[in-house]
Amino acid sequence: MIKLRGHHLFCLLGYRGVGYSEEYAATMTAVHEALRNKPDTLIQVVKGPDHLCAKFPDDQPYHCEETGIYVRDKEILKRLGLTYSDVLPWREVERRIRLQVKPDDIAVICETCSWREYGVCEEGVQRTIEAKGLLPLGADPSVNARLLK
Numbered sequence: 623m624i625k626l627r628g629h630h631l632f633c634l635l636g637y638r639g640v641g642y643s644e645e646y647a648a649t650m651t652a653v654h655e656a657l658r659n660k661p662d663t664l665i666q667v668v669k670g671p672d673h674l675c676a677k678f679p680d681d682q683p684y685h686c687e688e689t690g691i692y693v694r695d696k697e698i699l700k701r702l703g704l705t706y707s708d709v710l711p712w713r714e715v716e717r718r719i720r721l722q723v724k725p726d727d728i729a730v731i732c733e734t735c736s737w738r739e740y741g742v743c744e745e746g747v748q749r750t751i752e753a754k755g756l757l758p759l760g761a762d763p764s765v766n767a768r769l770l771k
């Protein structure tokens with residue numbers, strides 16, 4: 623079972639293999655690939671820092687305990703009709719996103735996130751709405767070029 627906080631349910635949709643550090647990205651890649659290859663993998667919603675936050679690099683400002691991040695978690699869980707400790711398969715998270723989220727919601731819910739400008743999270747929501755699942759990493763070189771510029 624993979625423990626995830628609310629906003630990471632959305633971050634995984636836009637993840638393209640680039641993260642805050644190599645170690646952080648390696649962990650995110652492992653989670654992303656597990657969910658992409660096996661959408662029946664169970665996830666548990668947690669309050670506050672999760673499995674991914676544990677790999678946040680020491681040399682960057684730690685934002686995982688900021689109030690605004692908790693607010694973002696809460697808003698996303700509300701949209702998906704989820705609460706802390708809920709356990710469900712990733713496939714069901716995608717189904718709820720398909721029914722209850724629009725790409726434009728990212729601009730509102732994630733207003734202050736530095737990754738938002740790349741547009742990958744909106745694209746990820748759109749893919750989910752179209753029931754395409756998580757994008758295989760490396761499948762869209764233009765996206766990676768955008769992120770690595």
Ligand code: SF4
Pocket residue numbers: 629630632633634636728732735736737738743
């Ligand atoms: S904009 Fe930031 S917080 Fe929102 S889903 Fe994307 S990476 Fe996650």
